[in-house]
Amino acid sequence: MIFLLGEYVRVAAAKDSLMIGLRGKVVIETMHTITVAVDQRKVTLPKLGTAFELAGGKVVLGDDLEGRVEDRLLGGRKR
Numbered sequence: 001m002i003f004l005l006g007e008y009v010r011v012a013a014a015k016d017s018l019m020i021g022l023r024g025k026v027v028i029e030t031m032h033t034i035t036v037a038v039d040q041r042k043v044t045l046p047k048l049g050t051a052f053e054l055a056g057g058k059v060v061l062g063d064d065l066e067g068r069v070e071d072r073l074l075g076g077r078k079r
Contacts, residue, residue, distance in 0.1 A: 002060055003073065004052070005029055009036060012059050013051040019043075029069055034062070 004026045011022045022043060028035035034052070035044045047062035054060060065072070 002065065003069070004034060004060075004065070005069070008055045009034075009052040011045065011050060012053040014045070015049040019045060019050070029065075031068055032066065034065070 005028075007026050008024070009026055011019045014020055022036065022038060022045075024036035024038035024043070026034055027037045027042060028044075032047055033044050034047060034050075035042050045062075047065050050062040052060050052062060
């Protein structure tokens with residue numbers, strides 16, 4: 001289980017090459033996007049096609065994070 005909210009991440013790979021290397025704190029996560037606070041602005045990134053490097057060096061594929069955060073936390077079980 002991966003919970004990114006509040007984590008510091010770096011964009012390791014992305015379909016949009018301008019986003020590669022972007023660093024910041026995850027402030028919002030939706031079904032299809034992750035919003036990162038970078039300096040004085042917020043950048044919303046698609047999960048699909050993006051790889052995020054966590055502070056410890058682990059790389060997480062955004063494709064694996066698609067869907068609701070609640071469903072991931074519950075292990076895919078329906079409430």
